[in-house]
Amino acid sequence: MHEYSLACEIFETVIATAHNNKALAVNSIELEIGRLTHVNADQLLFCLEVLSRDGIAKGVKIDVNFVSPCGECECGYRGDAGVSDNVRCEDQPPLYEYTGLTCPTCGKLLQLVGGNDLIIQTIDIEI
Amino acid sequence: MKLERGSIMLMHVVNINKDVLKANNELAYSNRKLLVKNRIFAMNIMGAIGSGKTTLIEEAINSLKERYRIAVIAGDVVAQMDASRFEKLGVRTVAANTGRECHLDAKLVERSLADIDLEDIDILFIENVGNLICPVDYKLGEHVRIVVVSVSEGDDTVLKHPMIFRTSDLAIVNKVDISEAVSADPSKMKADIEQLNPSIPILLTSRNDRVSIDRWIEYIESHIE
Numbered sequence: 001m002h003e004y005s006l007a008c009e010i011f012e013t014v015i016a017t018a019h020n021n022k023a024l025a026v027n028s029i030e031l032e033i034g035r036l037t038h039v040n041a042d043q044l045l046f047c048l049e050v051l052s053r054d055g056i057a058k059g060v061k062i063d064v065n066f067v068s069p070c071g072e073c074e075c076g077y078r079g080d081a082g083v084s085d086n087v088r089c090e091d092q093p094p095l096y097e098y099t100g101l102t103c104p105t106c107g108k109l110l111q112l113v114g115g116n117d118l119i120i121q122t123i124d125i126e127i
Numbered sequence: 128m129k130l131e132r133g134s135i136m137l138m139h140v141v142n143i144n145k146d147v148l149k150a151n152n153e154l155a156y157s158n159r160k161l162l163v164k165n166r167i168f169a170m171n172i173m174g175a176i177g178s179g180k181t182t183l184i185e186e187a188i189n190s191l192k193e194r195y196r197i198a199v200i201a202g203d204v205v206a207q208m209d210a211s212r213f214e215k216l217g218v219r220t221v222a223a224n225t226g227r228e229c230h231l232d233a234k235l236v237e238r239s240l241a242d243i244d245l246e247d248i249d250i251l252f253i254e255n256v257g258n259l260i261c262p263v264d265y266k267l268g269e270h271v272r273i274v275v276v277s278v279s280e281g282d283d284t285v286l287k288h289p290m291i292f293r294t295s296d297l298a299i300v301n302k303v304d305i306s307e308a309v310s311a312d313p314s315k316m317k318a319d320i321e322q323l324n325p326s327i328p329i330l331l332t333s334r335n336d337r338v339s340i341d342r343w344i345e346y347i348e349s350h351i352e
Contacts, residue, residue: 013145013147023139116148
């Protein structure tokens with residue numbers, strides 16, 4: 001379970017950025033989570049909530065954008081592998097569904113590209 | 128813009144665009160450069176708790192230590208047990224305790240490498256924390272990623288942990304000699320690995336089967352210049 005340490009790193013970056021911009025409050029944080037990472041979004045959000053109970057990020061809203069990997073095949077097929085983005089955490093399909101995806105053109109196992117990131121995209125602050 | 132307590136507060140969106148996992152990958156890349164510069168072949172041995180990672184490394188050390196200079200980074204949450212097993216074999220050993228983390232990361236490996244005379248080493252074993260999930264997201268700078276499972280974890284363990292098999296360079300199914308006793312089918316495990324990653328080499332091993340251990344040693348030697 002490394003969601004807590006990831007949450008700490010995200011939180012430190014957010015607070016440092018807020019201070020650098022002389023923020024009075026942090027209203028929201030926008031995160032991007034690749035669907036092939038083993039980061040559990042529910043656990044990560046819980047840890048961030050705990051960290052933001054006091055201080056300038058109190059009650060901060062956290063928006064998560066899930067990013068699917070792209071599927072590539074040696075036959076030349078290239079396409080989005082998986083379901084549409086921005087679905088709710090509980091709708092995140094199990095990794096197994098991604099790793100078992102086959103090429104719709106030739107039936108071979110798809111190579112998955114991307115979907116491995118955990119990115120702090122933006123924060124919305126009051127100054 | 129919104130009004131609050133009589134003062135004007137401005138809403139402002141700040142772009143951060145920081146990839147939290149990328150910092151580890153960059154450090155892993157610098158570890159790799161250091162290893163390449165010193166002509167060291169480094170393996171990241173990942174696998175379940177009790178799958179036999181330590182035993183397989185011990186077997187390899189015993190077979191290779193006369194011909195190569197070997198070091199081990201032994202990852203564990205808190206204990207020194209694995210490290211002391213390697214030290215007994217007379218190889219340079221660094222215990223990398225993660226404290227509370229479930230995986231080794233590139234920073235811990237960087238620190239451990241600083242404690243090793245890299246010019247005097249040909250082969251580096253990095254034994255990860257027993258876990259089939261978290262180590263997947265953390266590159267260390269290794270040349271090959273090796274995943275070890277044993278039949279005693281149950282023959283459905285491969286399909287339950289697809290990403291580690293998709294991203295590894297060698298898969299080992301260990302303790303095949305006790306398959307019957309634990310009602311597991313190693314050929315099912317092999318087929319499951321092939322389904323997830325058709326190009327990965329797979330070894331079925333048992334410490335009681337010398338031929339299978341020799342294949343493991345041959346795999347390592349085939350990567351050394």
